[in-house]
Amino acid sequence: MTDPETRFQHLVARLKAHDCRMTPQRVALLRLIAASEGHPSAMHLYEQIKAQFPTTSLATVYKTLDLLREIGEVLELGFSNDDNRYDGNKPYPHPHLICIRCRKIIDPPVTLIESLTQEVTRLTGYQVLSHRLDFYGLCPDCQQGAQERETTAPDIQTPTRQKE
Amino acid sequence: MTDPETRFQHLVARLKAHDCRMTPQRVALLRLIAASEGHPSAMHLYEQIKAQFPTTSLATVYKTLDLLREIGEVLELGFSNDDNRYDGNKPYPHPHLICIRCRKIIDPPVTLIESLTQEVTRLTGYQVLSHRLDFYGLCPDCQQGAQERETTAPDIQTPTRQKE
DNA sequence: GTGCTTGCAAACAGTTTGCAGATAG
DNA sequence: CTATCTGCAAACTGTTTGCAAGCAC
Numbered sequence: 001m002t003d004p005e006t007r008f009q010h011l012v013a014r015l016k017a018h019d020c021r022m023t024p025q026r027v028a029l030l031r032l033i034a035a036s037e038g039h040p041s042a043m044h045l046y047e048q049i050k051a052q053f054p055t056t057s058l059a060t061v062y063k064t065l066d067l068l069r070e071i072g073e074v075l076e077l078g079f080s081n082d083d084n085r086y087d088g089n090k091p092y093p094h095p096h097l098i099c100i101r102c103r104k105i106i107d108p109p110v111t112l113i114e115s116l117t118q119e120v121t122r123l124t125g126y127q128v129l130s131h132r133l134d135f136y137g138l139c140p141d142c143q144q145g146a147q148e149r150e151t152t153a154p155d156i157q158t159p160t161r162q163k164e
Numbered sequence: 165m166t167d168p169e170t171r172f173q174h175l176v177a178r179l180k181a182h183d184c185r186m187t188p189q190r191v192a193l194l195r196l197i198a199a200s201e202g203h204p205s206a207m208h209l210y211e212q213i214k215a216q217f218p219t220t221s222l223a224t225v226y227k228t229l230d231l232l233r234e235i236g237e238v239l240e241l242g243f244s245n246d247d248n249r250y251d252g253n254k255p256y257p258h259p260h261l262i263c264i265r266c267r268k269i270i271d272p273p274v275t276l277i278e279s280l281t282q283e284v285t286r287l288t289g290y291q292v293l294s295h296r297l298d299f300y301g302l303c304p305d306c307q308q309g310a311q312e313r314e315t316t317a318p319d320i321q322t323p324t325r326q327k328e
Numbered sequence: 329g330t331g332c333t334t335g336c337a338a339a340c341a342g343t344t345t346g347c348a349g350a351t352a353g
Numbered sequence: 354c355t356a357t358c359t360g361c362a363a364a365c366t367g368t369t370t371g372c373a374a375g376c377a378c
Contacts, residue, residue, distance in 0.1 A: 021332060021377050042368080057335045062368065080242030080342085083367060097290055108284045112276060120272045120299050126261055128301040135284050137292040185352050185357055206343085221360045226343065244367085247342060 007089060008034035014073055028052050029064050033074065033088035039096070039105040041083040077105070077134075093131050099139040108135065171253060172198035178237055192216050193228050197238065197252035203260070203269040205247040241269070241298075257295050263303040272299065 002010070011030045012022065020026075032040075032048050040048075046061045065086055068074035075087040077096065085105060097108040113133060121128045166174070175194045176186065184190075192213050196204075204212075210225045229250055232238035239251040241260065249269060261272040277297060285292045 019332085023333060023377070025334075055335070058367095059336080059369080060334060063333080066369090078244030080244045080248060084244060095284075097284060097288055097292075099290070100293065106288070108288050108290075110280060110284060112280060112283075116274060116276060116297075117299065119276075120259075120261060120274060121301075124261060124270070124272050125304045126263070126272075126299070126301045127307050128261075128299050129264065130300040132296070132298045132300070133280075134296045135281065135290070135292050136294040136296070137285075137290045140289045143291050183357085187352070187358060189359075219360070222342095223344080223361080224359060227358080230344090 002089075004031075004035040011068065011073055011088070014071055015067070018067075018071055020067065025049065025053050025056050025060055026064055029061065033065075033068070033086070036088060039077060039085035039087050041085055043083055045086075093133075095133040095135065097135045097137065099142055100136050101138055101142040104139055106139075166253070168195075168199040174198075175232065175237055175252070178235055179231065182231075182235055184231065189213065189217050189220050189224055190228055193225065197229075197232070197250070200252060203241060203249040203251050205249055207247055209250075241296075257297075259297040259299065261299045261301070263306055264300050265302055265306040268303055270303075 008031050011034055012027070015026075015030075016022070028049050029045065032045055036045075042058065042061050042065060045065075046056070046058045049056050049061065065074060065076070068088065068091075069076050069086075073088065073091050075091045075093070077085040077087065079085070082103070090107065093113075095108055095110045095113065096105050098105050110133070113131065117128050117131055120126065172195050175198060176191070179190075179194075180186070193209065196209055196212050200209075206222065206225050206229060209229075210220070210222045213220050213225065229238060229240070232252065232255075233240050233250075237252065237255050239255045239257070241249040241251065243249070246267070254271065259272055259274040259277065260269050262269050274297070277295065281292050281295055284290065
């Protein structure tokens with residue numbers, strides 16, 4: 001992964017190339033996104049940026065994230081139950097590992113996806129353009145106090161539709 | 165895949181085992197779910213069932229789907245952009261192939277997922293309980309009139325969070 | 329100065345919930 | 354008879370949009 005400052009500069013350059021203006025709020029947001037290790041939500045970014053610019057609105061955060069997503073610099077992980085998460089460092093499809101208890105999201109080291117994609121393309125006649133692979137489970141920290149779990153059902157996951 | 169009538173009987177039995185009552189609306193819904201080839205949305209099921217019971221409400225459809233999901237008889241595919249889809253025939257995690265133009269969803273023949281899950285478990289220390297794998301692309305039908313596409317960005321997909 | 333951006337508030341969509349009346353068992 | 358179920362409508366949540374004022378360039 002590139003270092004945050006380099007990534008930040010890249011994001012600035014990409015936006016400028018798209019005739020976007022660099023407002024202070026936007027610059028601060030880009031810094032946050034470039035520096036975010038995990039997969040922050042819009043609300044999370046909003047709360048961070050309010051520390052610097054108290055009048056910033058959530059809508060601005062969403063608009064900037066949308067902008068970055070449109071130019072392919074941010075990956076949006078949509079969740080129908082929960083708020084979406086954003087990855088500004090690896091804006092291309094890659095597997096995620098999501099703790100169902102603490103909601104932490106990490107990038108597991110998984111290979112083989114490309115071969116799966118090719119397999120699907122070959123067998124179905126679809127032109128496969130993208131994919132999404134999420135694993136759900138308990139992170140090491142959450143496995144300890146997890147004995148009382150055994151709630152209802154396995155209750156499977158639920159991704160979001162890709163936009164056209 | 166089991167035939168619809170067998171699947172229907174199974175769903176009835178499972179619900180009765182959970183002290184659920186078999187109202188006419190519910191029976192009709194179970195038939196629809198058992199017979200659905202694709203991955204219907206709640207709205208789609210609602211529109212179908214209204215043909216038989218015009219006063220049925222969307223809330224009833226959602227409540228029944230929730231019930232079935234809780235006892236592990238329906239897989240919910242949540243989408244943050246679009247309405248959720250339900251699979252009442254294969255209620256366990258399995259890959260989906262989603263056309264980004266016509267929204268058709270099919271089950272591609274993919275193996276290897278289990279080995280991926282094991283790989284993730286081994287390498288991360290997470291207890292992997294479930295997963296979700298979606299491929300996005302253009303189905304054969306939609307590939308033809310698809311030249312004028314080339315819209316904005318690849319615009320990646322966006323799954324839903326698994327409920328706890 | 330021009331027009332993109334902000335921030336507020338209202339709109340939005342799909343889903344969920346509360347509750348009174350209906351009904352399966 | 355009684356606990357569940359239905360159907361309506363209102364609530365909810367995260368996200369999006371419209372628009373007037375503000376600001377980058």
